[in-house]
Amino acid sequence: MSGMNQLLENLNALAAGLFLLTAFGIVAMRQVRGCLNLFIAQSLLLAASAALLGLRYGSAHLFGVAIVNVISKPIIIPWLLRKTAPAEIYTQREINQVLNIPTALLIALALAILSYFLGQPLLNAIAPEFRAPNVPIGIAGLLIGVFTLTVRREAVPLLLGLLMMENSAFLAGISMSRNLPLLVELAFATDGLIIVFISGVLIRAVQKHVGTTAVGELASLKEGATERAVKEAGK
Amino acid sequence: MSVLIILLLPLIAAALVCIPVKKYWASGVTVASSAAILILAARTALQVAAGNSIVSTSQLGLLKWISVDGLSVLILLLIAFVATTAAIYSIGYMAHEKLKPSKLRLYYANYNLFIFSMLAIPVLAEPTLVWIVVELTTLCSALLVSFENTREALEAAWKYVVLSLMGAGMALLGFLVLFAAMQASGGHGAYTWHGLVTAAPMMPPVLLQIAFLLILIGLGTKVGLVPMHTWLPDAHSQAPSPVCALLSGIETSAILYVILRMFPIMQASPHCHAETWALVFGLISVGVAAFLLLQVRDYKRMFAFSTVEHMGIILAAVGLGASAAGYGAMLQIVSHCVTKSFCFFAAGATLMAVGTREIPAVRGLVRKSPAAGVALVLGGLAITGAPPLAVFLSEFSILKAGLTQKHYVATGLLALFIVIAFFGIMLHINRMVFGVSENEKNGSPGPPEENHPGTQPVEKFNLPFSCRLALIVAAVPVLALGVYIPKPLHDLLTMAAAALTR
Numbered sequence: 001m002s003g004m005n006q007l008l009e010n011l012n013a014l015a016a017g018l019f020l021l022t023a024f025g026i027v028a029m030r031q032v033r034g035c036l037n038l039f040i041a042q043s044l045l046l047a048a049s050a051a052l053l054g055l056r057y058g059s060a061h062l063f064g065v066a067i068v069n070v071i072s073k074p075i076i077i078p079w080l081l082r083k084t085a086p087a088e089i090y091t092q093r094e095i096n097q098v099l100n101i102p103t104a105l106l107i108a109l110a111l112a113i114l115s116y117f118l119g120q121p122l123l124n125a126i127a128p129e130f131r132a133p134n135v136p137i138g139i140a141g142l143l144i145g146v147f148t149l150t151v152r153r154e155a156v157p158l159l160l161g162l163l164m165m166e167n168s169a170f171l172a173g174i175s176m177s178r179n180l181p182l183l184v185e186l187a188f189a190t191d192g193l194i195i196v197f198i199s200g201v202l203i204r205a206v207q208k209h210v211g212t213t214a215v216g217e218l219a220s221l222k223e224g225a226t227e228r229a230v231k232e233a234g235k
Numbered sequence: 236m237s238v239l240i241i242l243l244l245p246l247i248a249a250a251l252v253c254i255p256v257k258k259y260w261a262s263g264v265t266v267a268s269s270a271a272i273l274i275l276a277a278r279t280a281l282q283v284a285a286g287n288s289i290v291s292t293s294q295l296g297l298l299k300w301i302s303v304d305g306l307s308v309l310i311l312l313l314i315a316f317v318a319t320t321a322a323i324y325s326i327g328y329m330a331h332e333k334l335k336p337s338k339l340r341l342y343y344a345n346y347n348l349f350i351f352s353m354l355a356i357p358v359l360a361e362p363t364l365v366w367i368v369v370e371l372t373t374l375c376s377a378l379l380v381s382f383e384n385t386r387e388a389l390e391a392a393w394k395y396v397v398l399s400l401m402g403a404g405m406a407l408l409g410f411l412v413l414f415a416a417m418q419a420s421g422g423h424g425a426y427t428w429h430g431l432v433t434a435a436p437m438m439p440p441v442l443l444q445i446a447f448l449l450i451l452i453g454l455g456t457k458v459g460l461v462p463m464h465t466w467l468p469d470a471h472s473q474a475p476s477p478v479c480a481l482l483s484g485i486e487t488s489a490i491l492y493v494i495l496r497m498f499p500i501m502q503a504s505p506h507c508h509a510e511t512w513a514l515v516f517g518l519i520s521v522g523v524a525a526f527l528l529l530q531v532r533d534y535k536r537m538f539a540f541s542t543v544e545h546m547g548i549i550l551a552a553v554g555l556g557a558s559a560a561g562y563g564a565m566l567q568i569v570s571h572c573v574t575k576s577f578c579f580f581a582a583g584a585t586l587m588a589v590g591t592r593e594i595p596a597v598r599g600l601v602r603k604s605p606a607a608g609v610a611l612v613l614g615g616l617a618i619t620g621a622p623p624l625a626v627f628l629s630e631f632s633i634l635k636a637g638l639t640q641k642h643y644v645a646t647g648l649l650a651l652f653i654v655i656a657f658f659g660i661m662l663h664i665n666r667m668v669f670g671v672s673e674n675e676k677n678g679s680p681g682p683p684e685e686n687h688p689g690t691q692p693v694e695k696f697n698l699p700f701s702c703r704l705a706l707i708v709a710a711v712p713v714l715a716l717g718v719y720i721p722k723p724l725h726d727l728l729t730m731a732a733a734a735l736t737r
Binding site for chain 2: 149155162180198206210
């Protein structure tokens with residue numbers, strides 16, 4: 001039995017490791033479709049990790065989490081995105097970002113190493129049965145998500161960065177605080193859907209009224225920006 | 236159970252306003268439901284002030300996480316008050332915008348959903364559910380911020396959503412760590428605010444500290460604490476004015492309430508220093524906002540920066556850490572809420588009268604629209620803490636508590652920043668309301684009496700009746716709370732301040 005448990009723990013570690021890899025992929029990917037596919041893969045890995053931990057600790061609740069994740073993220077979220085902002089998903093053009101890709105990857109790597117040091121005191125403080133590679137990898141995913149938000153300039157990749165942050169927090173959560181009521185998990189899943197819906201509506205409005213979804217170029221609201229506007233109006 | 240009805244009413248109203256019937260149906264339904272919520276909230280507040288706190292006995296689903304104590308009923312009452320005045324104000328404001336009926340229905344549906352999400356924050360006692368409704372406030376208000384669909388409004392809404400949700404992601408990890416701490420404490424109490432306070436002494440301090448910092452930074456983004464405040468002046472200036480009143484007046488305080496809930500938990504372990512963090516973040520926010528106030532050129536942005544300043548004052552007051560300062564902080568939440576919503580109503584009236592947000596473009600407002608001018612002056616004086624208005628009383632009690640606690644440096648800095656903010660705001664408002672415009676100054680050469688600003692023919696602007704009504708209703712507590720605090724409110728404030736300590 002302990003051999004079985006060992007195997008399950010190793011498989012969980014594998015899923016968590018691949019999760020981190022998809023986070024790097026989202027930083028490096030140049031196309032919106034690719035980013036979305038990586039996000040789907042990441043959500044499936046999160047569900048796999050939940051199912052493996054559920055098997056390991058005999059927790060039916062974690063299976064519930066896995067099922068909710070499989071239904072909401074890889075199926076409903078891409079569908080909602082295609083409904084609300086179709087032009088964005090199907091374009092094949094490259095998306096620009098502030099840093100070039102090797103630099104961005106190096107910084108993401110540094111963040112991942114940093115998160116192992118940040119996660120250590122946390123891991124030491126919780127009981128052994130709640131310890132798993134999920135915790136530091138979750139923190140790494142969170143930091144890489146914040147980093148993605150700062151370098152990306154396009155609406156959909158930004159949105160995927162936000163969803164990646166949520167995925168990462170959950171990856172840490174399923175090992176660290178796995179007895180959350182299932183109702184809360186369901187509420188979380190609904191919340192993710194609302195995020196995608198509202199952002200999709202916003203993206204559509206931005207595209208209609210501004211003509212671009214490179215939201216990084218929207219920078220008219222600043223201190224002193226109005227001053228410039230007054231001067232221009234004066235001319 | 237009146238609390239449950241309070242939560243259901245805005246949802247019902249949101250569904251009802253979608254029915255396309257008469258012109259005033261949507262606004263009427265919204266005003267009626269908000270007023271009903273205000274009455275129910277006031278009744279609940281009176282019950283709680285009399286000493287009967289409300290805890291749900293039901294074990295069914297969501298219902299078992301509903302509980303209301305002094306602190307939460309205070310926030311509930313304030314949300315209901317601003318929701319009512321802003322609903323009245325919306326009638327005239329939206330009529331002035333001349334919108335299509337479908338767009339108007341969309342506004343009111345969104346408005347009611349936003350009210351629902353805010354009302355749920357103080358009523359729910361389970362931290363992760365509170366996190367979800369905090370997310371909902373962002374999402375429900377995002378489309379209200381972008382309502383005018385201009386380039387600037389869309390930019391503001393996008394920034395607001397991305398930064399708030401980023402903060403929420405951090406806070407989510409914080410709440411999950413908090414849950415882990417709850418498990419590590421070995422207790423089997425419920426994961427509620429109350430259960431956390433009880434279990435806190437057994438929790439590992441490291442976990443508590445990590446959870447607190449993640450929550451402070453994550454939710455602090457949404458409160459608008461410096462340096463995470465960059466989205467706030469954009470969103471709070473681009474939204475329609477009644478929405479600004481809600482966002483600035485009460486939404487920020489409602490989120491701050493969630494952070495305040497962490498303080499009694501943190502006090503269980505002596506190494507956590509939650510108060511120090513609060514004092515530092517609070518003072519930085521007040522200071523930065525006070526100096527940014529001096530250079531604004533958009534009067535709605537000016538009031539938005541003033542919100543950053545006031546959130547800083549409240550957090551710093553909690554950081555001062557005495558029960559007297561806690562009382563002052565609670566009073567500050569109340570006075571800021573009533574005053575800031577009044578200020579944004581006045582700013583909206585100004586916008587309707589002159590059609591621009593630029594401070595330099597507005598001169599001699601009192602001659603163009605006496606009502607808007609008087610309201611703006613009163614709002615400016617009230618929000619900067621001129622005696623004998625509500626904010627003066629609360630700021631004075633905070634400074635007094637700070638001095639008796641021997642926090643001389645922090646109190647001195649706080650007083651200095653408040654004075655700077657006073658001069659910043661009043662300078663701008665004085666110019667806008669009483670100043671002489673460029674045209675009037677070097678106008679056409681003619682008979683000398685025509686050059687005199689008083690005799691210049693100015694086209695008068697009449698403020699819609701509902702806007703006047705909302706301004707008058709909102710002005711009542713601004714004027715009254717400075718001189719007299721009713722006994723039930725005093726009891727509530729004392730109870731709320733007690734909820735900040737163990």
